[in-house]
Structures are given as C-alpha cells and as structure tokens.
Amino acid sequence: MARIASFLKQYSKSSTRSSYQCGVLAFLSFIYDLPREGKRISDKEKAQREILADQYFVEGRDYEKDLINFSNRRSQAFAGKR
Numbered sequence: 396m397a398r399i400a401s402f403l404k405q406y407s408k409s410s411t412r413s414s415y416q417c418g419v420l421a422f423l424s425f426i427y428d429l430p431r432e433g434k435r436i437s438d439k440e441k442a443q444r445e446i447l448a449d450q451y452f453v454e455g456r457d458y459e460k461d462l463i464n465f466s467n468r469r470s471q472a473f474a475g476k477r
Contacts, residue, residue: 397445398452423447425465426456 399419403412420436423444
C-alpha cells in the first residue's frame, strides 16, 4: 500500500483523513516546489505525491528543518490573507 494511503487508513473519520491528506500533500508540494494544476488536487497529482513521499524518506533530509520551513511558509501565507 502507498505510504500516504497507509498513514491515512489508521483514521476512522473521513474528515480527519481528508484534513491530514491535505496537509501531507501540501507539505510534499512545498518540499518539491510543485504547484497545483487546478483548484483541487487531481488523482494524477496524488499519485505523484505518493511517489515523492517514498522518495522523501530515503533522501536523508533534515525533517525538523523541513517542517519548520513549511510551517513558516504557511504562517506567512495566512498572515498575508488577513
């Protein structure tokens, strides 16, 4: 089973799965600098992010730094919308 799908499977509520999926996909899009093709993420983009999720964990990345940078970017984006 794909890494993201496997992670989401542990949650029984569809709203939780949806929220977590959105966050994980946004994180991977940020890490690999991938813009969305449209307003909603396509099945093709989801499949691509599944591949990138596997790649992410074998690259020897600094997970803490990645999460901090992602969080800072999201905070800046939301601050600009207020």
